[in-house]
Amino acid sequence: MEIDGNALAGDLSEVFATDATVAVFTCAGCGHAGAVATLRVWGPAPGAVGRCPSCTDVILRLVRTPSRLILTLTGATRLELPLDA
Amino acid sequence: MKNRISWRVATVSSARWETASARTLVLDVPDWPGHLPGQHIDVRLTAEDGYTAQRSYSIASAWTPAPSATGAGSAGAPGTVELTIQRLDDGEVSPYLTDVVEPGDQIELRGPVGGWFVWREKQTAPVLLIAGGSGIVPLMAMIRARGEARGRQPFRLIYSVRTPEDAAYADELRLRVRENPGLDVHFVYTRKAPDGWPTPPKRIDVAAINSHGWPPDFQPDCYVCGPTSFVETAADILVALGHDPKRIRTERFGGA
Numbered sequence: 001m002e003i004d005g006n007a008l009a010g011d012l013s014e015v016f017a018t019d020a021t022v023a024v025f026t027c028a029g030c031g032h033a034g035a036v037a038t039l040r041v042w043g044p045a046p047g048a049v050g051r052c053p054s055c056t057d058v059i060l061r062l063v064r065t066p067s068r069l070i071l072t073l074t075g076a077t078r079l080e081l082p083l084d085a
Numbered sequence: 086m087k088n089r090i091s092w093r094v095a096t097v098s099s100a101r102w103e104t105a106s107a108r109t110l111v112l113d114v115p116d117w118p119g120h121l122p123g124q125h126i127d128v129r130l131t132a133e134d135g136y137t138a139q140r141s142y143s144i145a146s147a148w149t150p151a152p153s154a155t156g157a158g159s160a161g162a163p164g165t166v167e168l169t170i171q172r173l174d175d176g177e178v179s180p181y182l183t184d185v186v187e188p189g190d191q192i193e194l195r196g197p198v199g200g201w202f203v204w205r206e207k208q209t210a211p212v213l214l215i216a217g218g219s220g221i222v223p224l225m226a227m228i229r230a231r232g233e234a235r236g237r238q239p240f241r242l243i244y245s246v247r248t249p250e251d252a253a254y255a256d257e258l259r260l261r262v263r264e265n266p267g268l269d270v271h272f273v274y275t276r277k278a279p280d281g282w283p284t285p286p287k288r289i290d291v292a293a294i295n296s297h298g299w300p301p302d303f304q305p306d307c308y309v310c311g312p313t314s315f316v317e318t319a320a321d322i323l324v325a326l327g328h329d330p331k332r333i334r335t336e337r338f339g340g341a
Contacts (some may be wrong), residue, residue: 037201
């Protein structure tokens with residue numbers, strides 16, 4: 001099922017101290033910048049894959065195991081978080 | 086761990102059907118911190134063998150710090166959260182929430198979460214809400230929040246449904262159009278229109294958004310929620326009509 005980055009808010013709240021869906025990512029592939037909420041996400045699955053809405057490169061992967069949460073951010077060169085959300 | 090949003094157990098206090106396949110659950114949540122319209126909660130179901138399934142649902146109710154004596158329809162009381170769940174027949178979680186859960190049952194949830202697809206009372210711009218099917222839910226929370234706050238921001242809702250019977254909150258929307266000044270609602274029917282409707286059923290198009298939205302010059306804040314194809318169509322039309330992409334926020338959910 002195709003959803004978007006809005007649906008990652010809960011899981012990302014376990015990693016970040018502020019709401020990460022309003023953070024702006026910069027895509028390592030095409031340079032597009034946008035809110036994490038706008039990522040194209042395919043799920044639900046054991047892991048969520050968030051793709052750039054502009055070029056569909058993988059920006060992040062979020063995998064939950066029984067004891068760990070693994071966030072891979074190789075597709076983003078930058079993540080900019082507002083300090084006062 | 087500061088600010089960590091943890092799972093908590095809510096109790097279903099009541100339930101009602103909004104359409105033949107969409108059901109609202111009213112949840113009592115201990116120590117609910119309040120929420121902004123447009124935020125979600127994650128619901129987690131755990132089977133006896135330990136298997137868990139988690140889904141994110143938009144909150145349908147407005148949150149008010151104090152009980153409202155005059156609310157039209159359902160504003161939600163402090164400590165209660167309402168979810169409207171659309172049954173997906175091949176879904177893993179939604180059929181349980183629409184067809185199995187009963188008042189008194191407990192469910193595990195986490196939230197409120199999400200700060201991007203939200204509307205805040207301090208926003209003064211006109212607002213255009215475009216809903217496809219059950220995409221109405223977070224937009225309804227915004228309409229309710231504006232109504233409870235007696236907001237003056239001009240609001241327009243374009244609500245695309247297959248048939249009149251598929252429109253959730255239809256009675257409440259009619260009531261709010263009368264009682265909440267500055268709120269307009271326009272329906273788009275894609276498969277069957279009511280008798281006497283001026284146009285045959287059709288999908289949302291440039292004419293509908295141009296006629297029933299705001300001119301781009303008004304610089305409205307636009308919120309579009311629905312299935313992916315619907316969201317892309319509506320957002321593309323808004324951009325083509327000259328709306329600033331930065332003022333268009335979208336939330337999309339699965340296809341069929």
